[in-house]
């Protein structure tokens with residue numbers, strides 16, 4: 001049983017354009033066409049039972065559209081869509097309550113697309129509501145090519161947020177921060193947050209040694225397997241993880257049990 005905690009899809013009509021524009025920013029090949037059915041075929045071909053789909057808003061006006069698409073994905077039994085809110089939206093708490101009442105199990109937040117530092121005051125309504133309603137929040141952490149000169153979620157910023165919102169259920173993607181894995185080791189490992197493995201493989205610049213150090217210092221109950229498909233395939237990340245020499249108990253936790261516990265599956 002394997003659950004992929006970190007994937008992305010787009011509405012069928014938008015997928016070709018969305019993929020093309022993201023490819024231009026990131027300069028990466030894709031492993032499926034960006035549609036729901038494309039993802040489901042990929043999962044089936046690689047023996048993955050379920051995937052969390054991280055839908056992300058980049059501006060305040062997109063919220064209704066993005067979340068309507070996310071909610072429509074709920075009918076696919078292989079996919080578990082997370083919704084997204086913009087920190088500057090009005091009535092954040094009410095919106096989050098409504099999503100929760102529709103069985104949405106979590107939210108995705110991408111600080112670099114929103115352009116607000118993760119520990120900025122303007123994040124307060126969203127962080128406070130996620131905390132109060134116990135909604136897991138996945139954030140992009142570390143470098144992103146969309147904002148090459150300023151990272152909006154560094155390990156220090158994440159620490160500040162964890163200090164202020166100790167009950168926040170936080171998942172920092174990409175093992176806590178693309179390109180900042182030494183800092184992750186020092187500052188985030190052992191703290192009360194989940195790390196996902198999205199895109200963690202040689203291609204993103206993380207070494208097996210760095211990965212091992214993080215896995216040595218962070219409880220395996222708090223690590224989630226994720227691929228970041230369409231940017232990497234689950235099999236590529238699985239292969240990378242399989243070189244770390246983890247016990248079968250740890251692998252069980254990371255590949256599905258932690259996700260099941262976190263989302264109450």
Ligand SMILES: [Zn+2]
Pocket residue numbers: 006007008054198228
């Ligand atoms: Zn991602």
